[in-house]
Amino acid sequence: MSSPETTEAPARRQTRQRTAVLALLEQQDGFRSAQDLHALLRDRGDAVGLATVYRALQALVDDGLLDVLRGDDGEASYRRCSPVHHHHLVCRSCGTTVEVADAPVERWAARVAAEHGFTDVSHQVEVFGTCAACHAAQR
Amino acid sequence: MSSPETTEAPARRQTRQRTAVLALLEQQDGFRSAQDLHALLRDRGDAVGLATVYRALQALVDDGLLDVLRGDDGEASYRRCSPVHHHHLVCRSCGTTVEVADAPVERWAARVAAEHGFTDVSHQVEVFGTCAACHAAQR
DNA sequence: GTGGGCATGAGAACCATTCTCACACATCGG
């Protein structure tokens, strides 16, 4: 039964919880962990189960609406990002994130992989630092 | 007491366990997780407590002898690496890793950060793919 | 409006990593 479509559409449903998670992410400028988002939703009044927050984030990642970043402690953080391929410039202090898209680094990755006979290449490039605002306020 | 040296030396002791962990890493060509290393040591006969494996790895990282990489599942993997700054080209299949050092990407990261007023910059660059051997054996 | 089935949520389960603490032993002054 169901539709014999080529690629089965997951038929994503619109619920209060998923809407709340995405809405909250829309008004964040940096990466936020699932735990943080769960706490923020609770404070804001739009209580959502922790498991549901994780499921919503996973779905949004699958749909390409979010980018994921692993901290040094292994905790995952999420951010509402543009759908085009890009990397990030993240402030270690306030978390402010700037999307960076640059052809040179893409070519570099492809070239390095090709030089060593690697195929099916992907890459992970992130830059961390202290933004101007934090550097000024730093004392 | 002790030495009034500039930077206090932690006085690292030489034990069978730490020697075994480093020796095992020396003969690995790719990144290995702490759990894997623990199992390998057990199989090999040089039994070492899991907690000790973690402590030895942490010490080796602090000494700059190892590089750490976080997998998509958040699990940390370790590899005996050269002390000079470099990045990695890792085979998703067999784990084989090639160290890559290239000035252009270093300059790129510095430039991107500077353009946005970021200071105290660090970066994280890794390339993943399928190595030639795995690609050939892949079918 | 109704029914089927995905979504939800509280809590248990999972699992990598860290902590606890009693005991072992590498190191070193004597």
Add this chain to the structure above:
DNA sequence: CCGATGTGTGAGAATGGTTCTCATGCCCAC
């Protein structure tokens, strides 16, 4: 060589992020 000293070890408990379970809720196509 020997014994004191304090770091290193290890089994198991604790931690904490993430996932799973399953009974119940409710979105949405019909």
